[in-house]
Amino acid sequence: MKFKNFPMVPRVIFGRGSFDQLEEILAPKRDSEKAPFIFLLDDVFKGSPLEQRIPLYGKDSILYINSLAEPKTSQVDAIRDRIRHDFETLPSGIIGIGGGTVMDLAKAVALMLTNEGSSADYQGWDLVKHRAVFHVGIPTISGTGAEVSRTTVLTGPEKKLGINSDFTTFDQVVLDPDLTAGVPLDQWFYTGMDCYIHCVESLTGTYLNAFSQSYGEKAQELCNEVFLGNSLPDEDLRGKLMMASWHGGMSIAYSQVGVAHAMSYGLSYLLGTRHGIGNCIVFNQLEEFYPEGVKHFRKMVDKHGVEIPRGICEGLGDDDLDTIINVSLGMVPLWENALGKDWQHVITPQKLRGMYEKM
Amino acid sequence: MKFKNFPMVPRVIFGRGSFDQLEEILAPKRDSEKAPFIFLLDDVFKGSPLEQRIPLYGKDSILYINSLAEPKTSQVDAIRDRIRHDFETLPSGIIGIGGGTVMDLAKAVALMLTNEGSSADYQGWDLVKHRAVFHVGIPTISGTGAEVSRTTVLTGPEKKLGINSDFTTFDQVVLDPDLTAGVPLDQWFYTGMDCYIHCVESLTGTYLNAFSQSYGEKAQELCNEVFLGNSLPDEDLRGKLMMASWHGGMSIAYSQVGVAHAMSYGLSYLLGTRHGIGNCIVFNQLEEFYPEGVKHFRKMVDKHGVEIPRGICEGLGDDDLDTIINVSLGMVPLWENALGKDWQHVITPQKLRGMYEKM
Numbered sequence: 001m002k003f004k005n006f007p008m009v010p011r012v013i014f015g016r017g018s019f020d021q022l023e024e025i026l027a028p029k030r031d032s033e034k035a036p037f038i039f040l041l042d043d044v045f046k047g048s049p050l051e052q053r054i055p056l057y058g059k060d061s062i063l064y065i066n067s068l069a070e071p072k073t074s075q076v077d078a079i080r081d082r083i084r085h086d087f088e089t090l091p092s093g094i095i096g097i098g099g100g101t102v103m104d105l106a107k108a109v110a111l112m113l114t115n116e117g118s119s120a121d122y123q124g125w126d127l128v129k130h131r132a133v134f135h136v137g138i139p140t141i142s143g144t145g146a147e148v149s150r151t152t153v154l155t156g157p158e159k160k161l162g163i164n165s166d167f168t169t170f171d172q173v174v175l176d177p178d179l180t181a182g183v184p185l186d187q188w189f190y191t192g193m194d195c196y197i198h199c200v201e202s203l204t205g206t207y208l209n210a211f212s213q214s215y216g217e218k219a220q221e222l223c224n225e226v227f228l229g230n231s232l233p234d235e236d237l238r239g240k241l242m243m244a245s246w247h248g249g250m251s252i253a254y255s256q257v258g259v260a261h262a263m264s265y266g267l268s269y270l271l272g273t274r275h276g277i278g279n280c281i282v283f284n285q286l287e288e289f290y291p292e293g294v295k296h297f298r299k300m301v302d303k304h305g306v307e308i309p310r311g312i313c314e315g316l317g318d319d320d321l322d323t324i325i326n327v328s329l330g331m332v333p334l335w336e337n338a339l340g341k342d343w344q345h346v347i348t349p350q351k352l353r354g355m356y357e358k359m
Numbered sequence: 360m361k362f363k364n365f366p367m368v369p370r371v372i373f374g375r376g377s378f379d380q381l382e383e384i385l386a387p388k389r390d391s392e393k394a395p396f397i398f399l400l401d402d403v404f405k406g407s408p409l410e411q412r413i414p415l416y417g418k419d420s421i422l423y424i425n426s427l428a429e430p431k432t433s434q435v436d437a438i439r440d441r442i443r444h445d446f447e448t449l450p451s452g453i454i455g456i457g458g459g460t461v462m463d464l465a466k467a468v469a470l471m472l473t474n475e476g477s478s479a480d481y482q483g484w485d486l487v488k489h490r491a492v493f494h495v496g497i498p499t500i501s502g503t504g505a506e507v508s509r510t511t512v513l514t515g516p517e518k519k520l521g522i523n524s525d526f527t528t529f530d531q532v533v534l535d536p537d538l539t540a541g542v543p544l545d546q547w548f549y550t551g552m553d554c555y556i557h558c559v560e561s562l563t564g565t566y567l568n569a570f571s572q573s574y575g576e577k578a579q580e581l582c583n584e585v586f587l588g589n590s591l592p593d594e595d596l597r598g599k600l601m602m603a604s605w606h607g608g609m610s611i612a613y614s615q616v617g618v619a620h621a622m623s624y625g626l627s628y629l630l631g632t633r634h635g636i637g638n639c640i641v642f643n644q645l646e647e648f649y650p651e652g653v654k655h656f657r658k659m660v661d662k663h664g665v666e667i668p669r670g671i672c673e674g675l676g677d678d679d680l681d682t683i684i685n686v687s688l689g690m691v692p693l694w695e696n697a698l699g700k701d702w703q704h705v706i707t708p709q710k711l712r713g714m715y716e717k718m
Contacts, residue, residue: 013365214606243573244573
């Protein structure tokens with residue numbers, strides 16, 4: 001058996017208000033006056049006090065990102081082309097400030113500034129040839145684990161799949177729980193559930209080992225505290241959920257996600273369903289595979305009065321369903337982790353169609 | 360408030376048998392044929408099957424380390440001088456294979472190959488000027504957290520204190536739980552308790568935040584499973600204790616240890632008491648500060664039938680006691696973490712003398 005030599009984020013700063021140390025973190029990384037820092041900022045922060053706190057010098061620029069849609073390879077390529085057009089030199093760094101979408105775009109743009117072609121060429125495992133430019137992740141919503149992962153999940157012309165590479169991992173992460181204040185309830189819940197579902201999938205998977213288990217158990221405990229626990233102060237809940245996301249991401253470093261992610265990738269690919277809510281829609285129907293996890297999930301849904309949409313696949317034609325099913329069946333490592341080497345005996349296209357039709 | 364931008368180990372491989380991937384991990388790091396890898400190997404492994412599995416090429420060498428004594432600045436300097444004498448160029452890397460002593464020596468030697476003077480000049484915080492040579496940590500006993508920490512604790516001519524620096528952290532860690540098979544019961548226990556005591560000190564300390572808390576809680580849970588749980592297979596226990604050590608080390612990254620470590624440093628400095636057993640001797644007398652932690656600790660001692668020595672300070676003269684007390688009182692951040700800014704009102708030299716006399 002061969003084990004992965006996992007690339008961890010080499011620098012992390014944690015603390016309420018630690019965002020204000022960004023200036024001193026970036027200063028030694030500036031290559032030259034001509035080489036700007038490019039900040040990808042979720043456009044919900046346009047004109048906000050947070051935007052005012054971004055340290056800008058010389059040619060440093062902010063690019064606003066609309067995160068209502070999942071990140072696309074075409075979007076990555078367009079941002080990369082724009083940066084190449086607008087500046088004489090490679091940037092000193094790319095800084096993503098936002099949720100999973102913005103962080104994944106920051107990782108992908110940093111990679112594509114030093115690797116030729118389209119980002120779609122690199123969807124897969126270990127296809128990236130050159131080190132990315134320096135890139136920093138600053139989450140403003142917790143749950144995806146994008147801040148620690150070695151992937152950036154993109155929707156391409158042919159598939160929704162990550163650029164999985166040792167070069168994808170951020171060089172620096174800033175964990176400031178105060179940045180997640182003000183996230184709307186439903187987004188907070190759906191994104192938090194991404195973490196919870198990671199944990200269920202990792203902890204029940206066949207790839208599990210002591211490394212993943214210890215991270216996954218802690219992340220799941222923290223999710224339970226946050227989503228089912230008794231009233232803690234908001235600032236404590238924000239810190240705990242930020243750490244849940246971190247540990248949840250570390251847990252899948254050495255294992256894999258499972259059925260919910262494999263199926264929600266299919267939905268996202270065809271319907272553009274956002275990752276967090278897509279996972280919830282799918283997971284809500286997975287008692288067969290994750291009975292305990294789904295039971296707890298429904299308790300969390302009830303406690304917070306969040307609505308999980310149903311009927312998302314109603315009215316879809318055969319071609320559309322086939323597309324969803326094919327994207328989902330393509331996620332081989334996820335199915336294998338969930339169900340073992342013989343997963344294809346359990347999950348046939350027919351079986352999967354029946355499951356989607358219930359969603 | 361200012362937060363630490365913490366350097367994490369940038370590469371980690373985990374798995375039973377992962378030691379056998381060392382060759383492929385090291386190959387791309389070889390600078391030239393003249394630049395050897397130097398393996399610091401605990402001399403308990405001399406002639407062992409493990410030694411046979413070390414991948415040696417060209418001028419690569421093994422230096423045996425006797426770990427019956429705590430690592431010293433003079434020892435670091437001597438190993439550094441010997442390497443400089445024996446080889447034409449800087450080594451490609453230093454690989455420590457052993458417990459906390461060997462790992463701390465590997466870190467310190469790697470630092471001192473690129474920094475002038477004696478290692479004693481760098482005991483303290485952030486005094487190191489130059490990046491170390493590539494260095495790898497491979498624990499063969501679990502508990503110290505030396506595999507993840509940014510310190511290497513050395514006994515110098517004037518003090519027992521770490522070289523705390525961003526350059527100290529290993530570039531690569533190999534976590535292979537099978538390497539800890541065969542550790543004698545008492546060493547297994549004393550070193551494991553180093554982790555347990557870290558956690559108690561971190562979780563009850565005033566420096567605690569959500570980052571440290573999540574790691575510390577998980578490490579403590581794993582210690583409880585290993586030392587108080589019901590019979591799990593040995594290989595599972597080894598994996599869990601290895602992860603406890605890892606998470607325990609991460610927990611103190613952002614917080615600090617406390618009374619037990621501050622006091623055991625004093626014992627080590629004067630009497631050469633080994634760190635693991637020294638912590639146990641001290642902690643066993645700290646009900647006043649850690650009532651719950653000490654209660655659980657004693658359950659673990661009873662369950663495993665391990666002896667915690669008493670009377671270690673009996674017969675010491677005033678000068679010796681003063682030396683111990685002064686070294687201990689010098690550990691300001693540890694006392695401050697344990698007892699707050701006003702710690703000097705609680706811990707006077709007289710109070711400390713009374714505590715040592717009971718040990």
